[in-house]
Amino acid sequence: MNALSPTPTKKYDLSFARWVYRNVDGGDRLALCMQCGTCSGSCPIGAQMDFGPRKLFMMIRAGMKEEVLSSNSMAACVSCYNCVVRCPRKVPVKYILQSLFTVAVREGYAQSVDSDNARFARAFWWSAAKFGRTDERLVTARFYFSYGLSAGFKKSMANLAIAKGMVKAKRMHLGLPHTCKNAGELRKILAKAAEIEARHAT
Amino acid sequence: MTDKQPQSRTIMVVGGGIAGITAAVEAAEAGYDVVMVEKSPTLGGRVAQMNRYFPKLCHPTCGLEINYQRIKTSKRINLFTLSTVAAVKGSAGAYTVTVKTEPRFVKPNCTACGDCAQVAETAIADPFNYGMKTVKAAWLPHTMAFPMRYVVAPEVVRTPEGERIKAACKIGAVDLDDQGASFDLEVGAIVWATGWKPYPAANLTAYRWAELPNVITNVEMERLASPDGPTGGRIVRPSDGAVPKRVALIQCAGSRDLNHLGYCSRICCLASMKHAAYVREQVAEAEVDVYYIDLRAHDKLESFMRRLKADPQVRFVKSKPARIEAGAEDNPVVCGENTLTRDVYAQPYDLVVLATGMQASVEGDGRLAGSYDDYGFVFTEGETIGAGVASGPLDVSMSVQSATAAACKAIQVVSGVRG
Numbered sequence: 001m002n003a004l005s006p007t008p009t010k011k012y013d014l015s016f017a018r019w020v021y022r023n024v025d026g027g028d029r030l031a032l033c034m035q036c037g038t039c040s041g042s043c044p045i046g047a048q049m050d051f052g053p054r055k056l057f058m059m060i061r062a063g064m065k066e067e068v069l070s071s072n073s074m075a076a077c078v079s080c081y082n083c084v085v086r087c088p089r090k091v092p093v094k095y096i097l098q099s100l101f102t103v104a105v106r107e108g109y110a111q112s113v114d115s116d117n118a119r120f121a122r123a124f125w126w127s128a129a130k131f132g133r134t135d136e137r138l139v140t141a142r143f144y145f146s147y148g149l150s151a152g153f154k155k156s157m158a159n160l161a162i163a164k165g166m167v168k169a170k171r172m173h174l175g176l177p178h179t180c181k182n183a184g185e186l187r188k189i190l191a192k193a194a195e196i197e198a199r200h201a202t
Numbered sequence: 203m204t205d206k207q208p209q210s211r212t213i214m215v216v217g218g219g220i221a222g223i224t225a226a227v228e229a230a231e232a233g234y235d236v237v238m239v240e241k242s243p244t245l246g247g248r249v250a251q252m253n254r255y256f257p258k259l260c261h262p263t264c265g266l267e268i269n270y271q272r273i274k275t276s277k278r279i280n281l282f283t284l285s286t287v288a289a290v291k292g293s294a295g296a297y298t299v300t301v302k303t304e305p306r307f308v309k310p311n312c313t314a315c316g317d318c319a320q321v322a323e324t325a326i327a328d329p330f331n332y333g334m335k336t337v338k339a340a341w342l343p344h345t346m347a348f349p350m351r352y353v354v355a356p357e358v359v360r361t362p363e364g365e366r367i368k369a370a371c372k373i374g375a376v377d378l379d380d381q382g383a384s385f386d387l388e389v390g391a392i393v394w395a396t397g398w399k400p401y402p403a404a405n406l407t408a409y410r411w412a413e414l415p416n417v418i419t420n421v422e423m424e425r426l427a428s429p430d431g432p433t434g435g436r437i438v439r440p441s442d443g444a445v446p447k448r449v450a451l452i453q454c455a456g457s458r459d460l461n462h463l464g465y466c467s468r469i470c471c472l473a474s475m476k477h478a479a480y481v482r483e484q485v486a487e488a489e490v491d492v493y494y495i496d497l498r499a500h501d502k503l504e505s506f507m508r509r510l511k512a513d514p515q516v517r518f519v520k521s522k523p524a525r526i527e528a529g530a531e532d533n534p535v536v537c538g539e540n541t542l543t544r545d546v547y548a549q550p551y552d553l554v555v556l557a558t559g560m561q562a563s564v565e566g567d568g569r570l571a572g573s574y575d576d577y578g579f580v581f582t583e584g585e586t587i588g589a590g591v592a593s594g595p596l597d598v599s600m601s602v603q604s605a606t607a608a609a610c611k612a613i614q615v616v617s618g619v620r621g
């Protein structure tokens with residue numbers, strides 16, 4: 001499933017916006033955005049985003065698919081929900097960013113694929129799918145080493161004291177990872193989910 | 203049309219603001235008997251609480267005084283103040299309305315000399331000034347009160363102070379045994395002109411009106427600027443009484459917001475233009491920033507906005523501020539995104555005014571009018587007749603127009619033309 005690219009021959013192309021309205025979580029409410037700026041003004045990390053949510057939404061309407069999906073805005077969102085509770089049009093800003101983030105990762109936009117959020121999500125999902133549980137130690141290791149061997153080692157060493165503290169407080173365990181009961185059932189559920197997703201993608 | 207003949211030709215008007223007054227005098231001058239029911243001790247409604255009002259920036263006396271004269275000279279208008287409608291029975295042409303009157307403790311022979319106020323001591327929050335100042339327990343609701351009659355607060359009635367107030371009146375107009383009343387009236391049509399109340403600023407938690415002394419609302423600004431207001435008309439900061447040099451006016455504080463009022467209150471943009479003008483007239487060096495989503499100068503009032511846009515000390519910032527923070531020296535700091543430049547700002551001000559919208563005041567009053575729209579405004583259809591802001595967010599001239607239309611509908615009902 002690909003996000004439609006706007007037709008370059010048309011001056012003002014709504015095809016990408018319409019695609020977002022239909023395929024992105026909460027996207028149907030995006031049409032109600034009145035560009036007031038409450039979301040971008042409320043965003044604690046808006047300064048680090050290529051574009052604040054308000055501008056990103058206008059770019060969607062303007063058909064700027066490439067610029068939207070290659071921006072870091074979606075990956076930078078910290079899910080504080082200020083924008084969601086304050087939006088006067090009840091546009092679920094955070095959910096839209098998150099869903100657009102998934103689209104950008106799926107379509108291979110580097111900013112999103114290589115972001116901390118995406119790396120962490122992949123490590124998290126790896127553990128959840130494999131063991132039916134998240135293992136703090138393995139998720140963290142997998143997340144750190146996704147940056148390469150030496151970067152992973154450096155990050156691990158820098159956080160060693162925290163890890164030790166967590167082990168001591170029994171918040172992180174050594175030894176074999178915990179697993180859920182009936183791992184076979186879990187695999188069947190995941191296979192079914194993959195099948196449904198593939199069906200929807202066509 | 204029905205074959206049912208109206209049994210009463212009397213028209214009841216609920217609410218004595220500019221809309222209710224208009225509906226009453228129009229119907230009375232057309233030859234119909236009118237009963238007016240007003241909740242507060244005086245007519246005038248919110249217009250009386252303004253410093254001046256657009257389009258011509260008249261003092262409220264202009265519009266109200268002439269109408270008070272029309273009421274005085276009419277033999278057909280019966281006015282009940284401190285009264286509300288408790289129940290409505292029957293249907294168009296033959297209603298039985300139960301009216302409940304709160305005690306005023308002052309009889310109609312009051313000459314408003316003020317001797318009673320001289321001896322009163324207990325201070326109570328002054329509703330006319332939105333509690334920004336207090337009044338003594340025997341007080342005149344405001345300088346343009348109609349009827350021009352004092353009120354005694356129930357708090358002092360069975361106290362020695364009450365007795366002193368009674369004794370101070372040389373003509374015996376203070377009646378501490380006043381019990382109020384409840385009575386039924388037969389009327390043929392009811393016009394609901396119960397007006398509006400300011401949207402509660404405390405609900406806008408991100409703007410911190412309840413905590414920050416120098417964040418006020420637009421209705422408070424009207425009182426600050428009024429010669430009969432808490433500061434005698436001087437616009438000053440509530441925290442220290444200093445004259446504000448940098449003032450922010452924040453539009454759509456609650457309006458056009460699905461978390462608060464889902465509609466545009468229509469008048470706030472122009473009310474804020476008025477407030478920019480008040481500040482600029484009083485403080486030569488003052489700079490005023492207007493924060494807005496879009497500026498909506500309805501009707502024929504675009505020129506008023508243009509006049510302010512030409513003033514280099516009035517700046518327009520296209521942005522709905524996200525929040526207000528506490529700054530140094532009690533200066534509120536307005537934070538948000540300028541949507542034209544994409545700058546994220548945090549701007550300190552001496553004084554911030556929230557343009558809170560108008561909410562129907564009938565909401566929660568038992569929904570006696572019968573038909574309401576999704577926002578709680580009276581919806582004129584079938585037997586239900588609304589006038590003024592009770593029927594939607596309108597300015598004074600539109601309220602007056604809608605009240606004239608309402609009087610016309612009521613006349614049709616009681617004369618059996620429609621029902």
Ligand SMILES: Cc1cc2nc3c(=O)[nH]c(=O)nc-3n(C[C@H](O)[C@H](O)[C@H](O)COP(=O)(O)OP(=O)(O)OC[C@H]3O[C@@H](n4cnc5c(N)ncnc54)[C@H](O)[C@@H]3O)c2cc1C
Nearest residue numbers: 217219220221241247248255256397398473590591597598
């Ligand atoms: C900050 C601000 C500034 C404004 N400035 C202007 C301006 O400059 N020019 C302009 O044209 N408009 C202005 N407006 C709008 C203006 O205030 C309204 O158009 C006007 O008040 C409408 O009059 P009304 O009679 O419909 O309602 P109201 O003025 O609200 O009068 C309603 C009356 O009904 C009474 N009442 C309420 N409930 C009951 C009940 N249950 N039973 C009996 N009586 C009841 C009330 O006590 C009141 O007397 C402004 C509004 C705001 C918020």
